[in-house]
Amino acid sequence: MGSEDRQLTARGEERRRQIIAVATRLFAERGYHPTSVADVVDAVGVGKGVFYWYFPSKEALLTEILRAGQTARRRHQRDAIAGVDDPVEQMERGIRSGMEWMAAHRDVMTLIRFAATEERFAPGIRKGEATAADDAAAPLARAIAEGRVPEADPDLLARSIVGVTQHLSATLIHADPDADPTPVIDAAVRFCIGGILAAPATIPR
Amino acid sequence: MGSEDRQLTARGEERRRQIIAVATRLFAERGYHPTSVADVVDAVGVGKGVFYWYFPSKEALLTEILRAGQTARRRHQRDAIAGVDDPVEQMERGIRSGMEWMAAHRDVMTLIRFAATEERFAPGIRKGEATAADDAAAPLARAIAEGRVPEADPDLLARSIVGVTQHLSATLIHADPDADPTPVIDAAVRFCIGGILAAPATIPR
DNA sequence: CAGACCCTTGACCGGATGGTCAAGGGCGGT
DNA sequence: ACCGCCCTTGACCATCCGGTCAAGGGTCTG
Numbered sequence: 001m002g003s004e005d006r007q008l009t010a011r012g013e014e015r016r017r018q019i020i021a022v023a024t025r026l027f028a029e030r031g032y033h034p035t036s037v038a039d040v041v042d043a044v045g046v047g048k049g050v051f052y053w054y055f056p057s058k059e060a061l062l063t064e065i066l067r068a069g070q071t072a073r074r075r076h077q078r079d080a081i082a083g084v085d086d087p088v089e090q091m092e093r094g095i096r097s098g099m100e101w102m103a104a105h106r107d108v109m110t111l112i113r114f115a116a117t118e119e120r121f122a123p124g125i126r127k128g129e130a131t132a133a134d135d136a137a138a139p140l141a142r143a144i145a146e147g148r149v150p151e152a153d154p155d156l157l158a159r160s161i162v163g164v165t166q167h168l169s170a171t172l173i174h175a176d177p178d179a180d181p182t183p184v185i186d187a188a189v190r191f192c193i194g195g196i197l198a199a200p201a202t203i204p205r
Numbered sequence: 206m207g208s209e210d211r212q213l214t215a216r217g218e219e220r221r222r223q224i225i226a227v228a229t230r231l232f233a234e235r236g237y238h239p240t241s242v243a244d245v246v247d248a249v250g251v252g253k254g255v256f257y258w259y260f261p262s263k264e265a266l267l268t269e270i271l272r273a274g275q276t277a278r279r280r281h282q283r284d285a286i287a288g289v290d291d292p293v294e295q296m297e298r299g300i301r302s303g304m305e306w307m308a309a310h311r312d313v314m315t316l317i318r319f320a321a322t323e324e325r326f327a328p329g330i331r332k333g334e335a336t337a338a339d340d341a342a343a344p345l346a347r348a349i350a351e352g353r354v355p356e357a358d359p360d361l362l363a364r365s366i367v368g369v370t371q372h373l374s375a376t377l378i379h380a381d382p383d384a385d386p387t388p389v390i391d392a393a394v395r396f397c398i399g400g401i402l403a404a405p406a407t408i409p410r
Numbered sequence: 411c412a413g414a415c416c417c418t419t420g421a422c423c424g425g426a427t428g429g430t431c432a433a434g435g436g437c438g439g440t
Numbered sequence: 441a442c443c444g445c446c447c448t449t450g451a452c453c454a455t456c457c458g459g460t461c462a463a464g465g466g467t468c469t470g
Contacts, residue, residue, distance in 0.1 A: 009416065009467090031323045033238035036457060047419040052459065114322035116375070117315050118236045129376065156392040159376055160369045164400075167368025168361070170321070171334060187361040194403020195369075195396035214437085214446065241427060252449040257429065 006053070016054045019044055024065055028107035032062060032114060063124065066115050069108035070128035074135065076101045087139035088148060091196070094136060095165060095189050102169040103181045109170065133158040140196065150199055161192045211258070221259045224249055229270050233312035237267060237319060268329065271320050274313035275333035279340065281306045292344035293353060296401065299341060300370060300394050307374040308386045314375065338363040345401065355404055366397045 008016065022043050026035045037058050041048050055061045080097030081090050102109050115121035116129075136158035143149040168188050173181045213221065227248045231240045242263050246253050260266045285302030286295050307314050320326035321334075341363035348354040373393050378386045 007416080011467090012416070015417080029324065031238075031325070033236075034323075037459080038457080046417095048459085049420075049461080050418060053417065058458065110322050114319065117319035117322070118239075119234065120236070126376070126380075152395075153392065156373070156377075156389065157396065159373060160393065160396045163368040163370075163372025164365045165368075167371065168364060171331070171364055172361075175331075184361065187358065188365065190357075190403050190405070191362065191365045191400035195400040197403070198395050198399020200395070212446080216437085217446065220447080242429080243427080251447095253429085254431080254450075255448060258447065263428065 012054075015046075015050070019051065019054055020061070020065060020068075023061055024107050024111065027062065027065075028110040032111070059120070062111065062115070062121065065108065065111060066121065066124060066128075069105065069112060070125075070131075073098065073101045073105075074128075074132065077135065087143040087146070088193075090139040091136070091143075091161075092189055092193065094139075095161060095192055096185055099165050099169055099173070099181065099185045099188060102166065103173045103177075103185075106174045106177060109166070109174070113166075113170065129159075129162065132162060136161055143196075149196055152196075152200070157196055160195055164188050164192055164195075217259075220251075220255070224256065224259055225266070225270060225273075228266055229312050229316065232267065232270075233315040237316070264325070267316065267320070267326065270313065270316060271326065271329055271333075274310065274317060275330075275336075278303065278306045278310075279333075279337065282340065292348040292351070293398075295344040296341070296348075296366075297394055297398065299344075300366060300397055301390055304370050304374055304378070304386065304390045304393060307371065308378045308382075308390075311379045311382060314371070314379070318371075318375065334364075334367065337367060341366055348401075354401055357401075357405070362401055365400060369393055369397055369400075 006012075019040065023035075023040045026039055026043060030039075037051050038048060041051050044050070055064075077094050077097045080093045084090050084093060112125060112128075116125045133155055137154035140149065140154040140157050144151060144154065165188055168184050172184050173179075211217075224245065228240075228245045231244055231248060235244075242256050243253060246256050249255070260269075282299050282302045285298045289295050289298060317330060317333075321330045338360055342359035345354065345359040345362050349356060349359065370393055373389050377389050378384075
């Protein structure tokens with residue numbers, strides 16, 4: 001069976017991190033299913049048993065990568081907002097920091113987008129996305145209550161923002177990892193703030 | 206080998222459509238890789254050879270599903286815009302019709318989102334997305350030239366819209382296929398129009 | 411130096427998978 | 441009635457995959 005909560009030495013922790021790093025890259029490059037456990041251990045340069053010493057299954061490894069990625073992005077965003085009071089500025093900083101994290105973790109984002117399409121992993125992804133939407137909806141609700149933003153469903157606005165940031169990150173920033181992501185991030189901020197501030201029935205003729 | 210351009214009778218065409226329909230559903234429900242060719246032919250109720258009579262490989266079948274889906278959505282959107290002159294109204298109709306198509310083709314959209322994460326299929330998806338972005342960018346460029354919309358990169362705006370519509374469709378509409386998608390679509394239109402009309406540096410304090 | 415425990419090896423297993431093929435059924439045209 | 445081609449069958453193949461395990465090497469502690 002598995003490995004659940006083994007006592008690891010410093011060397012063991014390091015090996016574990018190494019497997020996670022290599023697997024994340026391979027899964028993102030070749031796909032989760034086409035990448036075998038043998039591919040991973042070969043890339044690391046160890047025997048097959050090593051994998052099952054640290055992880056109970058291939059599926060558990062992906063699940064851990066996904067969970068760690070989602071919590072890391074959330075923490076990154078929270079840190080970026082810490083100390084800021086104004087809810088609209090919180091929104092902007094949240095969008096920026098979120099996109100920066102996604103830009104820096106292309107492989108993890110690819111795996112998250114894959115996992116969202118596979119029913120075995122989708123529930124975990126949906127849960128993380130709901131949390132992200134709630135995080136964004138809180139300042140939105142405050143801004144609406146304060147009259148700074150027109151009346152609207154905060155959850156719908158929050159999910160719209162997630163859609164813009166994820167898609168621009170996946171299609172434009174990840175397409176050319178060496179380019180400067182700043183102009184794309186600026187455009188995302190502008191688009192989202194505009195979308196938030198859109199009047200309830202403003203379709204100009 | 207494969208099947209390439211076989212001469213099909215009416216009965217053959219029907220069988221072919223049936224395999225595509227069943228495979229689309231199974232691939233979306235269980236995932237492309239976890240679904241075997243045997244699963245597909247069993248669900249159809251035929252022998253395995255039938256599959257390879259109509260398709261050269263499992264991969265070719267998915268490629269065809271993806272290509273057909275992308276062109277169908279594009280045609281649906283073009284039809285919805287036909288005869289409309291005003292570029293802003295074109296945008297709104299494009300957003301609405303696009304989301305309606307996605308809402309009605311949940312399985313195909315799941316496969317498209319999956320394919321975007323697998324390097325073997327991603328190029329085709331990227332090409333279709335570029336076409337979709339170009340389609341949306343054309344009226345945007347016109348509206349900007351006419352001064353109806355503030356100066357901005359039409360391609361970035363177009364991709365932002367794609368991000369909003371795809372994500373809201375995947376997370377909210379597909380989550381409950383029986384619910385009425387209209388409120389979500391209305392919110393998407395409002396958000397996107399607001400994002401398009403956002404002033405170049407409007408982040409209110 | 412001895413024991414204990416963390417770590418590693420790599421052959422092995424049962425089962426599944428994509429794809430092939432020789433053979434045969436049946437429909438449409440003549 | 442007969443022929444030819446579209447369609448179907450399902451056993452078969454080579455290969456690969458996730459996961460197991462008995463055995464042994466290293467390292468730290470006492």
